[in-house]
Amino acid sequence: MDSSFLNWPFFTPDHRSLAEQVRSFAADTFGETGFEHHGDIDEECADIRRQLGAQGLTRYCIPEEFGGHHNQLDVRSLCLIRETLAYRSGLADFVFAMQGLGSGAISLFGAPEQKARYLPGVGSGDLCAAFALTEPEAGSDVAAIATQARLEGGDWVIEGEKTYISNGGIADLYVLFARSEDVPGARGLSAFIIEANDPGLDVVERIDTIAPHPLARLRFNKMRIPADRLIGERGQGFKIAMATLDVFRSTVGAASLGFARRALDEATRRAQTRELFGSSLADLPGVQTQLAEMALDIDTSALLIYRAGWAKDSGAARITREAAMAKLHATETAQHGIDKAVQIFGGLGVTKGSVPEALYREVRALRIYEGASEVQKLVIARQHLAGAR
Numbered sequence: 195m196d197s198s199f200l201n202w203p204f205f206t207p208d209h210r211s212l213a214e215q216v217r218s219f220a221a222d223t224f225g226e227t228g229f230e231h232h233g234d235i236d237e238e239c240a241d242i243r244r245q246l247g248a249q250g251l252t253r254y255c256i257p258e259e260f261g262g263h264h265n266q267l268d269v270r271s272l273c274l275i276r277e278t279l280a281y282r283s284g285l286a287d288f289v290f291a292m293q294g295l296g297s298g299a300i301s302l303f304g305a306p307e308q309k310a311r312y313l314p315g316v317g318s319g320d321l322c323a324a325f326a327l328t329e330p331e332a333g334s335d336v337a338a339i340a341t342q343a344r345l346e347g348g349d350w351v352i353e354g355e356k357t358y359i360s361n362g363g364i365a366d367l368y369v370l371f372a373r374s375e376d377v378p379g380a381r382g383l384s385a386f387i388i389e390a391n392d393p394g395l396d397v398v399e400r401i402d403t404i405a406p407h408p409l410a411r412l413r414f415n416k417m418r419i420p421a422d423r424l425i426g427e428r429g430q431g432f433k434i435a436m437a438t439l440d441v442f443r444s445t446v447g448a449a450s451l452g453f454a455r456r457a458l459d460e461a462t463r464r465a466q467t468r469e470l471f472g473s474s475l476a477d478l479p480g481v482q483t484q485l486a487e488m489a490l491d492i493d494t495s496a497l498l499i500y501r502a503g504w505a506k507d508s509g510a511a512r513i514t515r516e517a518a519m520a521k522l523h524a525t526e527t528a529q530h531g532i533d534k535a536v537q538i539f540g541g542l543g544v545t546k547g548s549v550p551e552a553l554y555r556e557v558r559a560l561r562i563y564e565g566a567s568e569v570q571k572l573v574i575a576r577q578h579l580a581g582a583r
């Protein structure tokens with residue numbers, strides 16, 4: 195994996211040694227077979243989480259006060275870890291990402307007691323975290339959330355359904371967004387912590403996607419939780435969700451960057467070793483053009499991702515525009531780059547078990563979750579227009 199980008203001024207010596215630690219761990223642990231899955235996916239995830247915990251990597255998902263490495267979540271570290279894990283294993287990237295996304299609202303907005311109760315376990319890898327925002331009728335349109343939370347005798351009572359929840363059914367804790375106020379749209383939402391053994395949580399179905407990840411549709415049946423499970427203030431749920439996504443959106447771009455780098459390395463090796471028409475594939479100008487486009491897209495994605503991370507880590511309150519650009523560009527170009535790798539591999543590229551085939555499936559969802567590409571364009575345009583006013 196090309197690591198020359200680590201010389202860019204966005205990084206500190208600590209980032210460079212972290213990248214080397216993750217590179218070496220991922221190479222030793224996943225080798226060339228990290229995209230193959232044979233057994234139970236839930237157990238595989240639990241095993242990966244234990245290993246990420248033992249390596250101290252999940253501690254990057256929580257603040258220093260509760261066992262983390264940095265005072266605040268360090269976006270560049272999160273991006274470096276995701277990029278480097280994704281190069282070897284989509285599932286390892288997924289497990290790491292969910293520890294951060296699933297606990298991010300608690301790190302950013304939780305009360306000290308909430309942080310003390312949950313974050314050390316998330317950081318050690320002992321607790322599995324999930325983020326429950328999407329509903330059957332509220333995906334891109336977050337403000338349409340219908341799950342209800344109402345105060346009854348001092349407890350919150352939760353009623354509704356969530357879908358496409360990563361780690362659904364295997365998580366120990368969920369950050370859940372529900373409508374607590376009698377106002378429509380974004381202003382009526384609040385964020386809550388749900389524990390897996392709270393009575394009333396049903397896993398309605400497990401959802402199979404083109405790249406295996408634990409995903410589920412969940413039903414909350416008159417679930418009663420204590421009042422102190424509210425995160426932040428009533429009615430702040432939308433703000434909490436968006437601020438959490440602000441931190442983690444660039445990291446989705448970073449995961450797709452790891453997939454794109456792997457695709458370029460695989461395609462380059464194949465092009466240099468595949469003989470045809472009396473020379474190698476790499477000698478054909480058409481193939482060179484494809485490799486050049488892949489290399490260019492990788493560098494532009496990396497610049498956008500680490501620009502966003504650097505801005506956030508340097509104290510920017512919000513990086514909405516930068517994170518949206520990083521996610522949009524990196525996920526879209528990774529998809530195109532991986533498609534080029536499949537093409538360079540020919541029939542082998544669509545054969546089950548080949549790395550380009552796995553990458554082709556792994557990258558697809560990243561253009562949809564945490565804000566589809568079209569939504570990112572809206573976000574960028576709104577920020578641009580507001581700045582031009």
Ligand SMILES: Cc1cc2nc3c(=O)[nH]c(=O)nc-3n(C[C@H](O)[C@H](O)[C@H](O)COP(=O)(O)OP(=O)(O)OC[C@H]3O[C@@H](n4cnc5c(N)ncnc54)[C@H](O)[C@@H]3O)c2cc1C
Pocket residue numbers: 324325326327328330332333334335357358359360361403407409559562563564565566567568569572
């Ligand atoms: C693998 C995977 C993991 C996920 N994990 C989680 C999770 O952990 N927690 C969670 O809460 N959710 C999760 N999701 C759900 C994900 O966030 C939603 O799928 C996403 O927000 C899109 O919502 P939707 O699927 O309902 O599509 P819809 O909202 O119905 O949108 C469909 C399509 O419409 C287009 N579109 C949407 N808005 C616009 C617009 N304004 N302008 C133009 N076109 C538009 C886009 O192309 C979009 O893909 C996950 C999804 C997947 C696939």
